[in-house]
Amino acid sequence: MAPVRRILLKLSGEALMGPDAFGYHADTLAGFVAQIREVTELGVQVGIVVGGGNLFRGATGALSGMNRATADSMGMLATVMNALALKDALVQAGVPARVQTAVAIAHVGEGFERDAAVRELEAGNVVIFGGGTGNPFFTTDTAAALRAAEIGAGLLLKATKVDGVYTADPKKDPSAKRYEALSFDEAIARNLGVLDTAAFALCREQNLSLVVFNVFKPGALKRVVMGEDEGTRVSNH
Numbered sequence: 282m283a284p285v286r287r288i289l290l291k292l293s294g295e296a297l298m299g300p301d302a303f304g305y306h307a308d309t310l311a312g313f314v315a316q317i318r319e320v321t322e323l324g325v326q327v328g329i330v331v332g333g334g335n336l337f338r339g340a341t342g343a344l345s346g347m348n349r350a351t352a353d354s355m356g357m358l359a360t361v362m363n364a365l366a367l368k369d370a371l372v373q374a375g376v377p378a379r380v381q382t383a384v385a386i387a388h389v390g391e392g393f394e395r396d397a398a399v400r401e402l403e404a405g406n407v408v409i410f411g412g413g414t415g416n417p418f419f420t421t422d423t424a425a426a427l428r429a430a431e432i433g434a435g436l437l438l439k440a441t442k443v444d445g446v447y448t449a450d451p452k453k454d455p456s457a458k459r460y461e462a463l464s465f466d467e468a469i470a471r472n473l474g475v476l477d478t479a480a481f482a483l484c485r486e487q488n489l490s491l492v493v494f495n496v497f498k499p500g501a502l503k504r505v506v507m508g509e510d511e512g513t514r515v516s517n518h
């Protein structure tokens with residue numbers, strides 16, 4: 282089977298910290314870079330939205346009394362830092378990569394521009410979208426669904442710590458069962474927390490297929506883009 286031509290990969294901020302409690306874990310980052318390189322070598326065009334949970338989350342700031350919109354701006358800046366860290370790791374490994382940010386920061390990265398992003402992807406660059414959607418009260422899951430729709434990705438991939446979508450959060454409910462596949466209608470109706478509802482709804486509306494998979498499993502990203510049995514696929518059928 283031929284690989285998907287263009288993907289949008291959502292990488293959570295927490296994944297970047299590996300076994301650590303904060304920040305970046307170099308070997309973990311190198312493992313992700315190797316997986317990303319493997320799929321670019323297949324000719325797959327890769328857009329990435331990166332989270333910020335390893336550095337800062339708006340909801341956590343709000344819990345300690347901060348204004349939520351201000352805390353979310355800090356969260357968005359955290360995602361820009363992660364985008365830069367990932368870009369650096371990719372470039373050092375010989376994978377050309379660019380950063381586009383939804384929040385304008387002169388000299389740090391280019392501002393988000395859909396046409397330019399598509400041109401970069403077609404030229405063989407990985408494009409990392411930092412800053413989420415650029416708006417408070419949203420998440421990088423929603424940013425990932427949004428950018429996937431904008432760049433015309435054939436598949437949205439949620440790279441995470443669990444190996445798919447379960448009937449309940451497997452971290453909290455050991456009896457939870459993994460789905461091989463399910464529909465967006467079902468994911469929304471059952472309130473499955475692996476992706477936020479706004480992101481699920483956007484995927485459903487735009488008819489975007491999603492695969493949730495464990496990024497800590499070597500070679501998993503390649504198997505997903507090759508259409509092999511890996512993770513859980515969520516789609517409209």
Ligand SMILES: Nc1ncnc2c1ncn2[C@@H]1O[C@H](COP(=O)(O)OP(=O)(O)O)[C@@H](O)[C@H]1O
Nearest residue numbers: 293441443445446447448449450452473474475
């Ligand atoms: N139904 C579910 N199926 C799979 N994972 C779920 C489900 N509900 C909640 N989760 C949780 O969602 C997490 C994946 O989301 P992710 O964005 O990577 O983490 P976080 O939300 O902690 O940043 C998993 O680690 C898992 O604990």
Ligand SMILES: O=c1ccn([C@@H]2O[C@H](COP(=O)(O)OP(=O)(O)O)[C@@H](O)[C@H]2O)c(=O)[nH]1
Nearest residue numbers: 294332333334339353356413414419420421
């Ligand atoms: O469109 C967005 C995306 C992210 N954020 C902020 O950035 C933080 C980090 O993003 P997220 O929690 O999605 O990261 P992840 O869980 O994937 O590490 C969030 O908590 C929000 O505060 C935001 O305000 N708007």
